[in-house]
Amino acid sequence: MSPHTDPLLHTPQWWKESTFYQIYPASFRDSNGDGWGDIPGILEKMPYIASLGVDVVWLSPMFDSPQIDMGYDISDYEAVYPPYGTVQDVEKLVGECHRNEMKLILDLVVNHTSDQHKWFQESRSSKENPKRDWYFWRPARYDEQGNRMAPTNYRSYFAGGTWTWDEHTQEYYLHLYDRTQPDLNWESPDCRRAIYDSAMRFWLDKGIDGFRIDTVNKYSKHVDFPEAPVTDPSSFIQPAAQFWCNGPRIHEFIKEMNSDVLSKYSTYDGQAVVTVGELSMTPDPEVVLKYVSAREKELDMVFQFDITHLGQGPPGGNSKYDFTEWKLPEMKRIVRKWQTFIDRTDGWTTVFNENHDNGRSVSRFANDTLEWREKSAKMLGLWLVVQTGTLFLYQGQEIGMINAPKEWSIEEYKDVEAHKYWKEAVRLAEDGVDPTRKERIMHGLQLMARDHARLPFQWNSSANGGFSNGQPWMRMHDLYKEINAEAQEKDADSVLSFYKRILSLRKEHKDVFVYGTFELLDPENISTFVFRKHYQGKTALVTLNFTTAPQTAPPADDMRLLISSCHKISTATLQPYEGRVYIDY
Template structure:
């Protein structure tokens, strides 16, 4: 196993709009992030992943970029970003920027030019097609609902947008466009940033001829024609040769629909493409056949199956990223734990479960405080374009039951992750002195950083200890993973092995007591308890009566 700094790091995702506002306009900003670096340093994290701060009309909260080399006015200036970078580097921390190059904003100069005429030099920077019999060029559906095509009457053609119609897809077939992207990436790396998280990077290659999805419906899905497309590895290998290989940096690709086989191609040991990817399989275990908003209860056996597959299939061949929530996903303690009766215990258990696996852990802002999902009274209080589009389609146009759709939003809506970070119990949770762009979760009086830092038994300090253990024990980073008690429907237990050492990780995923029985094949002379979310005094590990959401990690020798 090759040692790499990014394998040994812990990454913390900052969603800047919701992190900390420094000037009272209700919107988080770069100076706000800089003011909290010491908080993150105390937590122990190595890398900040900064969600987009580039110039943007903000149709999709910054994931629609109109200038890749300028900063959004609401977030501050380039000088502010340079100061943030400098302050991080002074403390031995690194900065990973978001790279959004599957699409741009329709207000980017490239697109403004592209739509002027069919012979414009920038026309081929995007994907344009004439209609078919008065309809869209094919039946692909946007990730945000509706057709993935938008008609533009200037040239009587449609452009492709896999996301919002203000996010036209870039045409990676065009070598001039690719060179512009590589030059822009190099410009940022020369400025001193330490890596890129690449937004939906496995969508950049579309199938030849852009065929319609089978099924004949006007709006069908079509994902098989734009996910993990025919030239995606060619493009990423070129990107690696032209840019990535020249820097000691961290890269992670967001890759919806990628299998473990795909992951090994994207994130192989030869470093020809990326360091690691984000998988979504474990994020789909509570989705029914109708997709994300079709709620179904998740089962522990499904989580075991998915996580074990990714751990074992990538073993020795690729590298995992480890996460249970991010800016697009609900809060993990609300989704996989118990955010009421066993709030602290289940938050700590989930952290243990994740951080003891092989891979690079990603903490999403507020996770270390146990921040929870939110239940706003009305759909008007939500901001997210995906939520608003879905509500319109299902309730206003589709006449579905309002309350049923609201329950789906409460469970899965992206704004669950985007409510402002809860710093203290003052008005607006200390996030802003103004009116926040999105309402604060009402539970901020109890769940906040000030309370956490004053309580040595808090979730914050538990995360701090998990991160310290990772730096002390190579086995946590490099040990191989093996599932035990596979059929148990309450306990998720596994081992990690490195040389003569073994790590035993035991997690009770239920609000009931559960009996852990040590499998006979696990032999040991001594068992040293490294971390637990309950006070421990028992030494015998052959049979343990686990309390609700209890977790323990032992080093066996």
């Protein structure tokens, strides 16, 4: 990796200094009363989005889809799911973002399609079809008794196996996720060219400014499909991510995507388009750097998920929602690892603690009870905003939205993954294989399920939280009257007002907050999280109390207090869930 002359200085780029704001279209704002959020609803709320001080809108999948996996099962890359609107609505959104001096990126979901996509319909029509090799088809195996078996023993990310039998052509097809999401075969040059045209150029030609790239490290499989080692003796299916994550041709494929497509386009103001990849199950910084080194011309940055997986088991295994208690030093080690892995390199990092696939950060990492949730939200916001890298926020984070109440039953959950893990837990408990599994998995879902982030946005205290005049596709949070944007816009001391202040401070001090190097202090302290940021002669000291009790504040010497998440502060004491930043230059 080529070091910079000065290890403290990374090359400035617009996307490094930007704050990205993720919108989940089903749950943002319903403009027509059908219960589904839509693109006209996003357009209606454009003044609110612009008022936050964010620079880029990331729109989660709005493409046409059967919605088995909430739009990550795409049936037509060049069409919009009708309840969300039309292609013309997306074009309007591009224009409105640009008019408000914001950029717009879309999700690029090209590891798999829906089984309703015309490509798969053709592929499964016959073994001789020209698109047969656009997906992975394999013959059955048979045991000693002549029973048909899947080609391998792989476990999918949504529980169950990764192979589904197709009666028509008498072969199995591969799907890492739901059976309705067959995996595309990137080994086929014709398939790749079709992806570039339909999923990428179609939208880049309409003026979007880049992509968040879904499951970016899973395109290259080990196509000999070796059998997975048995790590769960109670099951036929076994975790097997080593056979599809960071595979043998993955860097070749991403380089081609960049050189053949992305490098040919620019943003509305003449900058290079941006890419951020979803890089799961890649804990080794050296492996991550291969994707984000500027010299390699692959991805600008990636999401690495150690922080949002805190307390989870490995994705793709049967223990994902089997929650494990964690302590603050573990979080500190994760933050230090991904804050410092770019030092003396030409790579870049991202900063986030919420997205559409995880529970809310206040409920996960702090305290969502009435007494502490607002203080927790402010402290966590400060913790996030002063970290090095590109900042990503998720809708509702800026008003301190929290997880669904623990009293909600599994019937209130909508996510295909949650229901498959629950169904598996019920079966294993009732069969006596794992008698306590139902209780453990339900506890994990209450904390970490993807549904928590997908609850409709809480705009005001009117019916359905101002999200919709109809029946929302998913139940509103019970506390929408207490936690909503309208009330917080009128309150100078609200979570929303605090987020606006700290996002402004991030821009004002982007040298040390965006580009600064990270130094962790007191790593084994189980109550406070303290670190310094350095940029040339400028230093920031960040002190955070992750508990409900006052804690001793680290000395700030002669540094100037830049901001505290509390009104009344004591030099010697951090208040419960207080965050504080000092600056010296």
